[in-house]
Amino acid sequence: MTLNASPNSLYLYEREGAYIPRVGAVHDLCGYGKCSLGVAIPVLSAAGCDVCPVPTGLFSAHTAFPKFYLYSTTPMLTPYLDAWVEEGVALDAVYSGFLGSPQDIEAIQRLYREHESALRVVDPVMGDGGKAYPTYTPELCEAMKELVTGADILTPNLTEVSILTGTEYQGQNVDEAFVREAADRLIDMGAKTVVIKGVERGDGLIRNYVGGAGLELTEVSGEKLPFMLHGTGDLFTSALLASVMTGHSLEDAVRFAGRFVHDCMKLSAEQPDYQLRGVSFESKLGDVTALLG
Ligand SMILES: Nc1ncnc2c1ncn2[C@@H]1O[C@H](COP(=O)(O)OP(=O)(O)O)[C@@H](O)[C@H]1O
Ligand SMILES: Cc1ncc(COP(=O)(O)O)c(C=O)c1O
Numbered sequence: 150m151t152l153n154a155s156p157n158s159l160y161l162y163e164r165e166g167a168y169i170p171r172v173g174a175v176h177d178l179c180g181y182g183k184c185s186l187g188v189a190i191p192v193l194s195a196a197g198c199d200v201c202p203v204p205t206g207l208f209s210a211h212t213a214f215p216k217f218y219l220y221s222t223t224p225m226l227t228p229y230l231d232a233w234v235e236e237g238v239a240l241d242a243v244y245s246g247f248l249g250s251p252q253d254i255e256a257i258q259r260l261y262r263e264h265e266s267a268l269r270v271v272d273p274v275m276g277d278g279g280k281a282y283p284t285y286t287p288e289l290c291e292a293m294k295e296l297v298t299g300a301d302i303l304t305p306n307l308t309e310v311s312i313l314t315g316t317e318y319q320g321q322n323v324d325e326a327f328v329r330e331a332a333d334r335l336i337d338m339g340a341k342t343v344v345i346k347g348v349e350r351g352d353g354l355i356r357n358y359v360g361g362a363g364l365e366l367t368e369v370s371g372e373k374l375p376f377m378l379h380g381t382g383d384l385f386t387s388a389l390l391a392s393v394m395t396g397h398s399l400e401d402a403v404r405f406a407g408r409f410v411h412d413c414m415k416l417s418a419e420q421p422d423y424q425l426r427g428v429s430f431e432s433k434l435g436d437v438t439a440l441l442g
Contacts, residue, residue: 159342159361159399161301162242162268170241170394173264175203175257176383177247182211183427184380185247189387192430193244195437196391201238203229203256206249211427212282213379219284221249226256234263242268244390246383249284251292261299268393271300271340272386276308279318298339302399304386306346310335321349325358325366332360344403346385349373357385357403367400371407374414380428385410388437395440409436 164170172193176185186202193200203226209218243260261269273293275285290312297303297313311318314334319327332343342361349355355373360366388409392402413430417423 161393164396169199171199172242172244173201173203173240173260175245177206177208178204179208179211184211184383188383192387192391192437195434196395197441198394205253212284223250223252240264240267244270246272247274251288254292254295268301270302270390271296272304273309275312279308300340302342303340304344328358329366336362342399357407359400359403369403369407371411378414378428381410384428384430391437392440
């Protein structure tokens with residue numbers, strides 16, 4: 150793994166020949182409603198990665214549905230990871246997302262200790278539209294801050310920026326100075342690079358920003374579709390990591406992920422009951438495999 154500090158060419162992972170990188174994916178698994186492991190496993194697999202799931206909870210459906218059943222897998226995480234140690238599982242990246250309890254953060258930190266050179270990718274999933282998701286307690290939100298320190302790539306939306314930095318949520322329409330200050334705060338808290346998602350200014354575009362210590366803040370924008378779907382945050386970070394793990398720069402990865410989510414959303418809108426079904430990406434996985442060149 151190499152870190153290239155020159156602006157706009159941040160290559161975080163160098164893929165060597167036919168080597169298949171292994172990604173530990175620490176997220177929940179949802180039976181219905183595409184998100185988390187249901188997205189991370191297929192998307193990263195399509196990019197030629199060996200994805201090893203660490204399920205942080207089993208949901209009947211994601212938390213945007215009025216009724217969902219949650220089975221917490223937190224008690225099994227210690228024996229689960231103990232067995233990985235015995236087996237000698239070696240990871241090239243640790244990618245975390247939706248968590249069930251503060252103990253899940255200890256499991257992630259344990260993976261960091263046991264896989265010291267692994268790329269640390271943290272999608273600090275906690276909420277949207279200024280509100281925390283229903284299963285996110287104040288303790289869990291507080292504990293999530295610990296994952297900012299040492300994250301190679303941190304991908305918050307603006308609600309998550311506000312929770313992590315302890316600043317008021319100002320909506321999605323924020324100017325570049327606001328984003329720069331937010332990125333600087335997260336970098337001061339210990340993140341190496343930050344991708345701030347979902348900035349909207351009412352001009353038909355949706356913007357993502359890439360920042361890092363000593364780097365110019367870079368804007369990557371694309372057409373904003375006139376509807377929202379659940380699971381797009383997970384699809385975005387999974388596609389971003391797929392691009393990084395195939396040897397692309399972080400800026401290119403953000404460009405790819407934004408375009409991929411946009412294209413999958415367009416396809417989703419052609420499906421019956423698409424608002425309920427969530428984001429459909431299955432028939433677009435070839436675009437991810439094409440990253441391999
Ligand atoms: N309506 C949309 N039109 C186009 N792209 C979108 C749309 N919604 C999301 N995306 C893309 O997916 C990214 C992540 O989605 P978002 O829903 O903002 O994440 P989160 O679930 O973390 O809030 C956005 O930053 C954008 O690039
Ligand atoms: C169980 C679960 N996992 C993951 C997510 C993340 O979804 P998104 O990709 O929209 O941030 C959610 C959001 O509601 C959820 O309820």
